[in-house]
Amino acid sequence: xxxxxxxxxxxxxxxxxxxxxxxxxxxxxxxxxxxxxxxxxxxxxxxxxxxxxxxxxxxxxxxxxxxxxxxxxxxxxxxxxxxxxxxxxxxxxxxxxxxxxxxxxxxxxxxxxx
Amino acid sequence: xxxxxxxxxxxxxxxxxxxxxxxxxxxxxxxxxxxxxxxxxxxxxxxxxxxxxxxxxxxxxxxxxxxxxxxxxxxxxxxxxxxxxxxxxxxxxxxxxxxxxxxxxxxxxxxxxxx
Numbered sequence: 001x002x003x004x005x006x007x008x009x010x011x012x013x014x015x016x017x018x019x020x021x022x023x024x025x026x027x028x029x030x031x032x033x034x035x036x037x038x039x040x041x042x043x044x045x046x047x048x049x050x051x052x053x054x055x056x057x058x059x060x061x062x063x064x065x066x067x068x069x070x071x072x073x074x075x076x077x078x079x080x081x082x083x084x085x086x087x088x089x090x091x092x093x094x095x096x097x098x099x100x101x102x103x104x105x106x107x108x109x110x111x112x113x114x
Numbered sequence: 115x116x117x118x119x120x121x122x123x124x125x126x127x128x129x130x131x132x133x134x135x136x137x138x139x140x141x142x143x144x145x146x147x148x149x150x151x152x153x154x155x156x157x158x159x160x161x162x163x164x165x166x167x168x169x170x171x172x173x174x175x176x177x178x179x180x181x182x183x184x185x186x187x188x189x190x191x192x193x194x195x196x197x198x199x200x201x202x203x204x205x206x207x208x209x210x211x212x213x214x215x216x217x218x219x220x221x222x223x224x225x226x227x228x229x
Contacts, residue, residue, distance in 0.1 A: 032215075032216050034217060042222070042223075043204055043220035043221060043222050043223050044157070044204070044220050045220070046217050046218075046219065049215070049217055087156075087157075091216060100144075100145040100162075100164065100208055100209050100216045100218075101147075101159065101162060101172075102216070102218055104156055104157040105156065106154070106155070106156035107156065
């Protein structure tokens, strides 16, 4: 089983749609969870950190289910500017001997159309 | 506050040439990382450092060396470049003792082509 697994997409949605991304992780000892977005030919940028069961930031909601080892990201009222690749990121202990090390999923591509 | 910066932004090397990529951060982060990103492969960790003077291997360290002589800088070296090292290289940093959090912040990347 891959350590962090995401649906690669692409997800093609109209403006204003609600879209959900799912992610599963393999190591039950993981403690830190993040969603990053990456625009084409740019660096990954932190979108949200998920330190408890979930959190919300405007149109974005992240949820964590530790029992199922599952993380989700919900985007409501999607905008053209939301078009990007969304990376699910988890720290895997004792990966690499440092709890700061993160494992990145390969990402889910989102394309929002007018 | 520039965050994480990388130099150079682009480079073309011939097989067998050497080069050093420089990463600098001004966030007082303890940890620094070098990744490579290839199409369909996602981000893969090359080397990392949990403090000044310490480095460790990541998932794909072969063909690379690193040094962290100063807390704010992390250098990635290619001693003898190979076409398989054509990639986009990202540096990242994270963690301060005061925050206790592990979010990584990335530099803009270096696009390296080895011919």
